[in-house]
Amino acid sequence: MGPEMSANSACAFYDLDGTLVSTNLVHTYLFFSRNQPSALRTLFKTAGGIARIPAFAVVDRVNRVKFNEMLFSLYEGEFEDRLLELAEEHFEEVYKPNIFPGVYELIQASQRRGLRQVIVSGSLDFVVRPLARHLGIDDIVTNRLEFKRGVATGKLVPPILAGANKARFMQEYARTHGVDLVESYAYSDSYSDYPMLAVVGRPAVVNPDKKLLAEARVFNWPVLDLR
Amino acid sequence: MIPREKDNVVHIDSDSPPRVIHSGEDFLYEHLPVGTRVLYPNPPMKGLPNPDAAIRYALNHPIGKEPLYAQLRPGMKVTIVMDDISLPLPQMKLPDIRERIISIVLQILGDHGVDDIDLLIANALHRAMSPSEMKRMVGQKIFDRFYPKHFINHDAEDPHAIVNLGETELGELVKTHRLCAEADLTIYVNINLVPMDGGHKSMGIGLTDYKGLLAHHNPKTMLECDSYMDPKKSELANSGNRIGRVVDEHLNVFHIETALNNRMYAAPMEFLGKNEDDWSELDRLAFQSTRWTLKKLPRSAKREFFHKIPSPYELIAVFAGATEPVHERILEKNYEQYAVPVKGQADVIISGIPYISPYNVNSILNPVLVQVMALGYLYNMYRGSPVIRDGGTMIVCHPCPDEFDPDHHPSYIEFFHRCLPETRDSFELHKRFEKEFATNPTYIEMYRRGNAYHGAHPFYMWYWGDRGRSRVGNVIVVGAENEHVPRILGWHKADTLQDAIEMSKDFTRPNPDITMVHIPPIMISDVRLTDEEQKARDLKEAERKLRPRELVHGS
Numbered sequence: 001m002g003p004e005m006s007a008n009s010a011c012a013f014y015d016l017d018g019t020l021v022s023t024n025l026v027h028t029y030l031f032f033s034r035n036q037p038s039a040l041r042t043l044f045k046t047a048g049g050i051a052r053i054p055a056f057a058v059v060d061r062v063n064r065v066k067f068n069e070m071l072f073s074l075y076e077g078e079f080e081d082r083l084l085e086l087a088e089e090h091f092e093e094v095y096k097p098n099i100f101p102g103v104y105e106l107i108q109a110s111q112r113r114g115l116r117q118v119i120v121s122g123s124l125d126f127v128v129r130p131l132a133r134h135l136g137i138d139d140i141v142t143n144r145l146e147f148k149r150g151v152a153t154g155k156l157v158p159p160i161l162a163g164a165n166k167a168r169f170m171q172e173y174a175r176t177h178g179v180d181l182v183e184s185y186a187y188s189d190s191y192s193d194y195p196m197l198a199v200v201g202r203p204a205v206v207n208p209d210k211k212l213l214a215e216a217r218v219f220n221w222p223v224l225d226l227r
Numbered sequence: 228m229i230p231r232e233k234d235n236v237v238h239i240d241s242d243s244p245p246r247v248i249h250s251g252e253d254f255l256y257e258h259l260p261v262g263t264r265v266l267y268p269n270p271p272m273k274g275l276p277n278p279d280a281a282i283r284y285a286l287n288h289p290i291g292k293e294p295l296y297a298q299l300r301p302g303m304k305v306t307i308v309m310d311d312i313s314l315p316l317p318q319m320k321l322p323d324i325r326e327r328i329i330s331i332v333l334q335i336l337g338d339h340g341v342d343d344i345d346l347l348i349a350n351a352l353h354r355a356m357s358p359s360e361m362k363r364m365v366g367q368k369i370f371d372r373f374y375p376k377h378f379i380n381h382d383a384e385d386p387h388a389i390v391n392l393g394e395t396e397l398g399e400l401v402k403t404h405r406l407c408a409e410a411d412l413t414i415y416v417n418i419n420l421v422p423m424d425g426g427h428k429s430m431g432i433g434l435t436d437y438k439g440l441l442a443h444h445n446p447k448t449m450l451e452c453d454s455y456m457d458p459k460k461s462e463l464a465n466s467g468n469r470i471g472r473v474v475d476e477h478l479n480v481f482h483i484e485t486a487l488n489n490r491m492y493a494a495p496m497e498f499l500g501k502n503e504d505d506w507s508e509l510d511r512l513a514f515q516s517t518r519w520t521l522k523k524l525p526r527s528a529k530r531e532f533f534h535k536i537p538s539p540y541e542l543i544a545v546f547a548g549a550t551e552p553v554h555e556r557i558l559e560k561n562y563e564q565y566a567v568p569v570k571g572q573a574d575v576i577i578s579g580i581p582y583i584s585p586y587n588v589n590s591i592l593n594p595v596l597v598q599v600m601a602l603g604y605l606y607n608m609y610r611g612s613p614v615i616r617d618g619g620t621m622i623v624c625h626p627c628p629d630e631f632d633p634d635h636h637p638s639y640i641e642f643f644h645r646c647l648p649e650t651r652d653s654f655e656l657h658k659r660f661e662k663e664f665a666t667n668p669t670y671i672e673m674y675r676r677g678n679a680y681h682g683a684h685p686f687y688m689w690y691w692g693d694r695g696r697s698r699v700g701n702v703i704v705v706g707a708e709n710e711h712v713p714r715i716l717g718w719h720k721a722d723t724l725q726d727a728i729e730m731s732k733d734f735t736r737p738n739p740d741i742t743m744v745h746i747p748p749i750m751i752s753d754v755r756l757t758d759e760e761q762k763a764r765d766l767k768e769a770e771r772k773l774r775p776r777e778l779v780h781g782s
Contacts, residue, residue, distance in 0.1 A: 012668065102676045109384070109668035185669060204669040222637045222669045225676060 011179050012110040013170055013196065015188035016121035016128060019206045020135070022098045022227075025071055026053060028127055031094050032078065035086055049074060065162045068122050069155075072145060076154025080147045084126050091130035099135075100207070102226030106187075107135055115185065116177070120170060120196060122162045141169050167195035187224070191215065235567045235750075237504060239263040244503045246743060247514065248724070249579030250624040250706055251592065252529035253521055256514070257724045263741045264573065266614070267502050268750035271490035272564050274541025278324070281545050282331050285483065290556065291549030292481060295332070298412055301340030306410040307332060308434065311350040311380075312360050313585035314418040315487055320537040324485055326366040328416045328545075332483075333369065345406045346378040349415075349433025352440065352681035353586070354635055354674070355380035360589070383436035383681065384671050392477045395469040399442035404434045407478055417484045419554075421749060422561045423455040423464070425484050426554035427471020435470075437665050437683055442466055444683075446653035449690045450697060454607040456751050458558065468551075475550060483547045486560035487540040489748040496536060500748055526628070533582050534589050562610070565751040572616045572760055574739035575731045577724070578605050580625040581747055586680065586688065590632040594712045595639050597625050599688040601702060605744065606695030612754040614742055617767055618700040620731040624724070627707040627716075634678055638670045642685035647715050653686075653693050661686045701734045703727040 017024040026049070033045035055070070075083075107117060117137040121128055125142045132140050144157040159165055174181050182201035186193075191211040197203035204222040205212050216223050237243075239259045246265060248255040259265070275281045286295040299305075309325050312318070329346070336344060346365070348356055361378060362370040370378065381404055382388050390408040392401040407413045407430070419425040432440070442448075443466035451462035458464035474480065492500040495517070498510035506514075521529050544560040546553045580592070580600045587596055601623045606613060615621060631640045646660045661683055664670065670682030702718040705727045713720040721727035731739060744752070756764060 102672060105384075105675055106668055106672045109666070109671040113666045113668055115668070187669075202667070202669065217633065220631070220633060220637075220640045222673055223633065223677075224669065224672050226672070 010183035012115040013186040018189035073154040075152045078152040080150045087126045095131045100226035164195045167199040235267045237265040249581040252582045265743045268748045271488040278542040285545045285547040289548030290552040299339035303411040304343045306345045306406045307414045308347045309416040312588045315420045319540045348380045354678045400439045401473040402435045402439040414481045419557045428467040430474045431471035444687045446690045449693045457610045482550045484557040486544040491538045491748040493539040566753040569752045569754045571757045573742035574735040575620045575741045576615045577622045577743040590635045593631040602692030602695030609752045614752045620701045620734045622703045622727045624705040627712040638682040639685040
């Protein structure tokens with residue numbers, strides 16, 4: 001799947017939410033919560049999710065890892081096969097209409113350059129996979145839900161992929177696949193991904209938040225608007 | 228009529244007043260050594276009294292083509308292509324000449340039942356113009372009618388937009404925009420600010436892509452231009468002509484070319500267009516107060532101030548029809564406005580570098596562009612022979628801040644800070660780095676969706692300076708506010724003009740011939756060599772031919 005890897009080959013690493021698509025982890029949770037087996041459960045899950053949004057917003061500002069833990073705890077009790085089944089529908093309904101228009105051009109230009117395409121995201125593996133297939137992404141590095149006997153425990157398989165951990169995952173990925181990080185590209189929209197951007201030789205910020213834009217100006221990082 | 232030398236050439240004596248020299252967004256006001264020759268542009272030629280009538284006349288009496296109205300039939304598809312914001316400089320006072328021409332063209336098209344019309348900006352790898360800039364260029368009415376669906380920037384990275392038309396006899400790729408390839412008629416609306424503009428360059432270069440540009444935007448071609456402003460002796464023009472002729476074989480192009488006068492300055496900056504010997508007390512006062520005000524302002528405010536002052540250019544000629552005969556007529560007018568007869572070269576030339584170049588309208592003149600203004604434009608503003616002798620010293624004035632526009636010139640930052648410190652050799656830069664920049668997906672996306680120059684563009688700017696770099700012995704920059712920018716450019720630095728002149732004596736001879744080129748406004752020196760200079764030049768050319776260099780061509 002994707003270009004053949006050679007020694008010193010380079011990658012394009014993409015954050016997902018806010019970078020390639022305009023949705024975020026909460027949209028994904030709300031999709032699954034409103035697609036429950038019963039109407040009562042749908043109401044309960046959706047209302048619970050919406051009620052927590054202000055708390056999510058506060059925690060996200062303070063600690064991205066904690067935010068992920070809080071959000072994914074809502075998946076507790078979900079059946080694995082059901083989540084996998086709904087993942088394609090989630091892609092069609094949530095991701096596909098919200099892919100930024102410039103994403104296709106960027107990935108195509110990057111592929112022409114011979115870069116290996118990798119999504120590095122705090123989202124869940126099964127929701128990212130259909131999107132990756134659609135965009136021609138070679139690899140995904142994502143969070144994974146922990147399942148026991150086919151039921152989600154509401155915990156993530158550690159270590160949780162967020163903030164500085166993204167950079168560590170990318171370094172590990174580079175070591176494993178013989179990737180030259182200095183020649184690699186990384187794209188993100190959020191200041192929380194600063195480590196991910198700082199670890200490659202060719203970072204660029206995409207539709208950046210205010211704080212990241214300020215950093216990008218300081219370091220002369222290119223600023224892209226894919227909207 | 229080309230003025231005699233005495234109208235444009237001043238020799239400084241002990242009573243002469245100081246001269247104004249541009250230095251970015253500021254001015255120096257300097258006494259020059261006695262004996263210094265100062266070259267001034269010609270005064271602005273008189274504008275055509277009724278530009279609209281002149282445009283209509285040109286459309287109805289074209290050269291080498293049927294009149295525009297005779298080529299029209301209801302239901303046909305027409306694409307109107309125009310030059311981008313790099314012309315004219317600074318932007319002209321409204322209405323822009325493109326608005327005038329396109330308004331008349333649209334009226335004629337409408338009268339003949341033609342309404343399938345697209346407007347296309349021939350920006351090649353230049354940055355896309357913003358909607359407000361596009362509106363300024365064509366006016367509110369045309370903008371509202373066509374933008375955004377039928378008024379677009381050329382996108383050299385859009386594979387669906389580029390159509391291959393073939394190759395020239397020398398294998399140069401010929402490409403164009405799909406809107407032109409599929410149109411029954413293409414109308415090109417040009418502004419010829421200098422003789423290197425227009426002609427086949429408009430369609431052949433303005434609507435191609437990176438691969439198409441490789442044929443001529445390379446170090447070898449640039450070195451073979453003597454000069455860019457003399458199309459007959461410019462390999463860049465030759466290549467553009469070969470490509471454009473193939474374009475003309477495939478497309479029906481109705482070319483409209485215009486020449487403007489050089490009335491660059493309006494009030495309150497009118498004094499800048501005058502010889503200081505002719506300044507009134509009011510001019511002196513206006514200059515001093517402008518200078519005082521500028522000193523108090525931060526650079527960004529000064530920049531904004533200057534970019535907001537449009538030039539009251541006037542139309543001096545308009546011709547329409549087939550590309551080549553139209554261009555020849557316009558070139559004659561260009562030279563009539565710009566050519567200044569000059570006898571003999573100089574060991575040292577002095578000039579200011581202003582705040583603007585074709586590549587930083589509404590933006591920053593970054594160090595790479597400062598370089599292209601000195602070695603690319605100032606050096607090449609000649610016909611016949613350059614004002615500066617081979618091996619001479621060029622003194623330019625500019626603060627050289629290490630400042631770049633991150634949205635317009637993102638690849639320039641990397642080029643300047645990563646590539647140039649490794650090598651200043653254009654052939655090496657071309658070989659080692661150019662393709663990498665041209666295929667950088669971030670730069671491509673910033674060019675396509677943002678307002679960035681293409682990743683390869685800073686390389687062209689560096690090659691543009693190659694001819695000058697290969698002939699000029701030393702460049703001294705006066706007033707650079709840091710050490711590293713001149714060092715990276717390979718230039719010397721002097722704190723004052725007097726210091727620079729003293730330094731130049733070490734590089735040339737104890738009593739050098741000094742010439743100040745008093746630009747802007749634009750002028751082209753029509754240099755006639757003295758017999759001695761001609762002999763020396765012939766000898767050097769013969770020596771140069773005996774030491775051929777291995778050159779790459781479009782690889």
